[in-house]
Amino acid sequence: MNTRHKIHIISMGCAKNLVDSEKLMAQIRHSNIELTPTLEGADVAVINTCGFIESAKKESLNAIVAGIRRKNSGKLKKVYAMGCLTERYRQELQEELPEVDRFFGSNQMYDVLQELGAEYKYELLGDRVLTTPGHTAYLKISEGCDNPCSFCAIPLMRGKHFSRPKEEIIGEAGKLAEMGVRELVIIAQDTTYYGLDIYGKRMLPDLLASLADVQGIEWVRLMYAYPAKFPREVLGVMAAHPRICKYLDMPVQHAADSVLKSMRRGISSARQKELIDTIRHTVPGITLRTTLIVGYPSETSAEFDELLHFVQQVRFDRLGVFVYSQEDDTTAFPLGDPIAGEEKERRRELVMEIQRGISQEKNRALVGTTQRVLVDRLEGALVVGRTEKDAPEVDHEVSIRTENPPPVGSFVDVDIVDASEYDLFATMAD
Numbered sequence: 001m002n003t004r005h006k007i008h009i010i011s012m013g014c015a016k017n018l019v020d021s022e023k024l025m026a027q028i029r030h031s032n033i034e035l036t037p038t039l040e041g042a043d044v045a046v047i048n049t050c051g052f053i054e055s056a057k058k059e060s061l062n063a064i065v066a067g068i069r070r071k072n073s074g075k076l077k078k079v080y081a082m083g084c085l086t087e088r089y090r091q092e093l094q095e096e097l098p099e100v101d102r103f104f105g106s107n108q109m110y111d112v113l114q115e116l117g118a119e120y121k122y123e124l125l126g127d128r129v130l131t132t133p134g135h136t137a138y139l140k141i142s143e144g145c146d147n148p149c150s151f152c153a154i155p156l157m158r159g160k161h162f163s164r165p166k167e168e169i170i171g172e173a174g175k176l177a178e179m180g181v182r183e184l185v186i187i188a189q190d191t192t193y194y195g196l197d198i199y200g201k202r203m204l205p206d207l208l209a210s211l212a213d214v215q216g217i218e219w220v221r222l223m224y225a226y227p228a229k230f231p232r233e234v235l236g237v238m239a240a241h242p243r244i245c246k247y248l249d250m251p252v253q254h255a256a257d258s259v260l261k262s263m264r265r266g267i268s269s270a271r272q273k274e275l276i277d278t279i280r281h282t283v284p285g286i287t288l289r290t291t292l293i294v295g296y297p298s299e300t301s302a303e304f305d306e307l308l309h310f311v312q313q314v315r316f317d318r319l320g321v322f323v324y325s326q327e328d329d330t331t332a333f334p335l336g337d338p339i340a341g342e343e344k345e346r347r348r349e350l351v352m353e354i355q356r357g358i359s360q361e362k363n364r365a366l367v368g369t370t371q372r373v374l375v376d377r378l379e380g381a382l383v384v385g386r387t388e389k390d391a392p393e394v395d396h397e398v399s400i401r402t403e404n405p406p407p408v409g410s411f412v413d414v415d416i417v418d419a420s421e422y423d424l425f426a427t428m429a430d
Contacts, residue, residue: 005077006034007116008042010067011131012060013050015138015187015223015393017083018131021048024109025129031118035129039070044078046112049085051157053325060085068099080104082112084157088328106157107143126172128179133376135409136183136392137176141169141207145189147226148264149253150332151293151324154189161189163198170210177216182409183374184217185391190226192234205233212243218411219374221391223249227275228266235282245388246283249318251291255310256303259296264331269310276314287389289318292351295344296324297335304347311354317362318395319355321348356421363396363419370429373398373414378405385412387424398424 007028011021024046025035036042045067049060060083067079082104086093090103104112110120130137145154146161173184186208188194195203204225212220220243222234227250238244254260255269267275280286292307299307311319323344326337373385376392383400390396398414406412414426 005044005117006036006042007044007046008036008039010039010045010047010063012048012063013052013056013084015185016140016189017048017050019128019138019140019187020083020106020109022128022131023126024048024112025131026127027109027113027120028116028118029129030121030127031113033116033118039067040075043076044080044116045070045076046080046082046116049081049083051083051085051088051153053322053327055325057085064093064097064100068097071099080112080115082106082108084154087157088153107159126168126175128172128176130176130179130181132392133408134180135374136185136376137181138187139169139173139176139184139211140164140187141191141194142188146193147190147228147266148331150262150264151296151327151330153327153330156329158189161193161197163194163196163203165198166195166203166207166210169207170214173211173214173217177214180409182217182411183219183221183392184211184214185221185223186211187223189224191222191224192226192230202229202231204231205237208234208244209237209241212241218243219245219388221245221247223391225250227252227272230275232278232282235279238286239283245287246285247287247289247389247391248279248283249289249391250279253291253293254296254299254303254307256299256306259299259303259307262298262332262335263293263296269306273310273314287317289320289391289395290316291320291322293322293324294347294351295339297326297332297338299324299339308350308354311351311358315358315362316355317359317389318391319351319359320394321351323348359396360419360421363421363424366416366424367419369416370413371398371416371424371426373400373412373426375406375408375410375412377408381405383412385414396422396424398426400426400428402428404428 011018047063050056070076078101086103087105113120142163144159144161371387375385413429415429418425
């Protein structure tokens with residue numbers, strides 16, 4: 001392959017995949033190979049797939065099939081697939097989709113670059129082509145996962161947990177800040193494991209403090225913090241440092257002890273509640289986000305009612321719900337998938353109905369307050385941004401009406417004048 005080819009990268013699934021795609025693009029660009037912002041302008045497509053749950057698999061397969069169709073019609077010369085889905089099902093995909101020129105696993109960037117005619121340059125480690133708004137970037141601090149969760153295939157696709165050296169992470173954060181990034185969203189399969197493998201102890205508190213000291217960074221936001229062995233020292237750092245967002249994404253998945261045990265989550269319902277109380281006591285005003293799974297094979301009606309009561313009692317600020325997806329080779333796979341899809345969706349909607357009421361109450365309580373907002377985009381005369389309480393893509397937004405729109409990426413103070421279930425409405429503060 002030579003530099004006359006035009007390459008488009010399609011990134012499916014989570015933010016962790018997106019970071020991989022952004023680093024791949026940086027390496028390609030530094031080899032003087034053209035990247036195109038759309039598939040229509042390319043003659044080579046690289047699809048970075050997701051294999052997390054059934055819906056994500058279907059979405060990735062649809063993207064591959066769409067690329068094959070463009071290739072068959074002469075609009076593309078090459079189609080490549082990489083990432084989690086191909087790591088897990090490479091042999092089956094090769095047999096069923098022979099039109100794909102080559103499949104790569106989730107940790108084969110060097111091989112992808114070689115196939116594309118690009119040179120892997122170690123000195124570019126940490127370089128990115130940002131596909132997020134320029135003021136916000138995801139920062140992946142580790143790869144893989146050692147948690148034994150029964151429902152999850154991530155370790156099968158991404159392997160065992162390994163941390164990136166702290167110096168490498170801080171160096172990447174500095175590069176992002178030089179590019180104009182003001183918000184770092186910290187991600188990993190499990191951010192709480194950071195450092196255990198290379199430093200012999202959990203180093204997340206120290207890492208967060210160091211990231212918050214990077215010149216130019218205003219917000220450091222923590223995601224994917226598993227509750228079972230949560231390093232509580234993080235809370236002291238979060239409470240003390242003004243640049244670390246008073247925000248925590250902690251996926252609890254369920255609340256019934258029997259389901260948590262079958263899920264192999266390593267924590268009881270009582271310990272989860274105690275941890276949540278400690279978090280809220282240590283970091284007053286913190287925004288807590290979580291994710292739940294409904295329709296797990298052993299989830300009875302009584303255990304689902306326990307989950308509903310838990311949601312009503314704990315009152316998370318932000319909450320998302322997945323329906324259970326049976327995954328090959330996981331320890332939960334032999335349990336089957338006995339709960340009908342319609343029932344799973346009914347349970348999901350019941351949880352979200354409760355959460356909508358909680359969310360609206362919490363948003364209404366902000367009416368009349370002044371909030372600091374990061375401006376994400378302009379929509380005509382409307383300015384759209386987020387408070388410290390909201391992560392990009394998954395949380396709430398603030399719509400601001402003003403005749404003098406501030407620049408995208410700037411921080412502004414606004415007066416909240418109205419609220420809905422998931423959004424706030426504001427005017428510029430005096």
